[in-house]
Amino acid sequence: MSPDPASGIDQDPARRPGVPAEKPPHSQPHARNVAQVRQDGRPTDAGQARTPVFGTAQPPRGLSGRLRSAAYAIPEHYARHWLLLILADRVDVLEHRVRRRPGMAVAAGAGALLGAVALARALGRR
Amino acid sequence: MKALAYQGPKHVEVVTKPDPRIEHPGDAIVRVTRAAICGSDLHLYHGLVPDTRVGHTFGHEVTGVVQEVGRAVTTLRPGDRVVVPFNISCGSCFFCERGLTASCDRTNPNSQIVGGVYGYSHLTGGYDGGQAEYLRVPFADAGPFKIPDDMDDDSVLFLSDILPTGYQAAEMGEIKANEIVAVFGCGPVGLFAAKSAWLMGAGRVIAIDSVDYRLQFARRFARVETVDYTQVDDVVAHLREMTDGRGPDVCIDAVGLEASGSLMHKALGVTMLQAGAANVLQWAIGAVRKAGNVSIIGVYGPPWNLVPIGVAMNKGLTLRGAQCSVRRYMPHLLEHIRAGRIDAKAVISHRLPLDDAAKGYHMFANKQDDCLKCVLLPNGGAA
Incomplete structure (x- = not known):
């Protein structure tokens, strides 16, 4: 015997809202087939055709933005579309940290340069 | 307004952002009363979802009060209490007509895989989410579900997702x-x-x-x-x-x-x-x-x-x-909640002010303090 007192109340599939998986087409209450498109023909920031509504948060910028534009030019059924977006995410974080702390970025860059010079000299001596 | 903003993997902060505004005639602006942290938010938090941009506000489980409506909105008025499905759906495209609001064709220009979602990266349309004081809700006549006067926000919050x-x-x-x-x-x-x-x-x-x-x-x-x-x-x-x-x-x-x-x-x-x-x-x-x-x-x-x-x-x-097509379930599950068959709010283990959102994410991600479900209160409320 089931421990749940409401057991079986939705046993009949007819009571389950998602059965069948697709209902016969019918207009949803209060929906209207209104074109709410900004008819300017421009693509979205992701380079896609605009849908009637679209997000406007965090427009792409910098190197990460260029990587995102490149990614969206690749159809999404190719893995490189996603890999490029993930790379853009990581670059975005780095760019953000540089913008927040430019002094540290300069120091890190200088340190990397000195390290590279030292390594080149060491290799040259060999 | 104050809003949570992604800064990088495992790093979120509460920042000040411009209030959202009506951008399409069918939009509404909702003042958020409850915003839950979802297990799927952790995928964003950990940097695992492609096209998650620095500054993005997460949050797709929301109740709130309608603050403002666009000129084409007819079913909602300022002051209405609503619970918002995490899917952004138009109600009239090929998929919405069949009840498949998670697959709406009119809300996500960035991918053919899924329709628009609040606060779930630009993969799902690039809409800032509801872990904030205010939320822009497109197609406001099609999605939000009015909360009955006899139900409190905590009881119905999880109808959102x-x-x-x-x-x-x-x-x-x-x-x-x-x-x-x-x-x-x-x-x-x-x-x-x-x-x-x-x-x-x-x-x-x-x-x-x-x-x-x-x-x-x-x-x-x-x-x-x-x-x-x-x-x-x-x-x-x-x-x-x-x-x-x-x-x-x-x-x-x-x-x-x-x-x-x-x-x-x-x-x-x-x-x-x-x-x-x-x-x-x-x-x-x-x-x-x-x-x-x-x-x-x-x-x-x-x-x-x-x-x-x-x-x-x-x-x-x-x-x-599938991603859940939430809208078709809301009336049926509301009745289960009202009849006491499902005590949805029993899963809430923590209620935090928005300012403590980073702490909430850390606790939830690391399963600390017996954390099961953390709900943020961006505009105050019983904690």
């Missing part, structure tokens, strides 16, 4: 009377999937996890048998033993891409840049009986996931997965 999601997970399993159902994952979605399995007439429900406080809660809340997979040598073999050697009739994957428990999947997840680990799905396919059903409600992402599709084919399995 996790309760219909758990219910759809069970529904996709096509559970028949007295069948044995195994639910992988004792987070809130898994708990609601387990409850829903009983409603659909299951004869036994077995829940699997590794976190002790979650297993205990599952036994109390959903009245299920439990398996701690860290305490058995082989969870697939163990489930078969529990079911007379045949395997459960239905397995529900309510974990998704951040599954733990397999070193191989974790390693490959990093080196092959997979969107996480699919070991729970592997267990589900392995454990379910031949000709059984596997329901996938845990979130996975592109591009690759190691899935034993050959095993699935040879066993003759039915695999069904």
Whole structure:
């Protein structure tokens, strides 16, 4: 015997809202087939055709933005579309940290340069 | 307004942002009263969802009060209390007409895989989410559900996502009377999937996890048998033993891409840049009986996931997965809540002001303080 007192109340599939998986087409209450498109023909920031509504948060910028534009030019059924977006995410974080702390970025860059010079000299001596 | 903003993997902050504004005639602006942190938000938090941009506000489980409406909105007025489905849907496209609001064609210009979602990266349209003081709600006549005057926000908050999601997970399993159902994952979605399995007439429900406080809660809340997979040598073999050697009739994957428990999947997840680990799905396919059903409600992402599709084919399995099309479930599940059959707010373990959102994410991600479900209160309210 089931421990749940409401057991079986939705046993009949007819009571389950998602059965069948697709209902016969019918207009949803209060929906209207209104074109709410900004008819300017421009693509979205992701380079896609605009849908009637679209997000406007965090427009792409910098190197990460260029990587995102490149990614969206690749159809999404190719893995490189996603890999490029993930790379853009990581670059975005780095760019953000540089913008927040430019002094540290300069120091890190200088340190990397000195390290590279030292390594080149060491290799040259060999 | 104050809003949570992503800064990088495992780093979110509360910042000041411009208030959202009406951008399309069918928009509404909602003052957020409750915003929950979802298990799928952790995929964003960990930097695993492609096109998650610095500054993005997460949050797709929201109740609130309508603040302002666009000129084309007819069913909502300022002052109306609403619970907002996590799907952004138009109500009139090919998919919405068939009830499949998660697949709306008119709200996500960035991908053909899924419709628009609040606060879930630019992969799902680039809409800032509701872990903030205000939220822009497109197609306001089609999505938001008015909260009845006799219901409080906590009781209906989870109609936005996790309760219909758990219910759809069970529904996709096509559970028949007295069948044995195994639910992988004792987070809130898994708990609601387990409850829903009983409603659909299951004869036994077995829940699997590794976190002790979650297993205990599952036994109390959903009245299920439990398996701690860290305490058995082989969870697939163990489930078969529990079911007379045949395997459960239905397995529900309510974990998704951040599954733990397999070193191989974790390693490959990093080196092959997979969107996480699919070991729970592997267990589900392995454990379910031949000709059984596997329901996938845990979130996975592109591009690759190691899935034993050959095993699935040879066993003759039915695999069904989907993002939940929330709107079609809301009236039905509201009645279950009102009748006391599902105590949805019982899964809330923490209520925090928005300023403590980073702390909430850290606690939730690391399963500290017996955290099960954390709800943010961006505009105050009972904590």
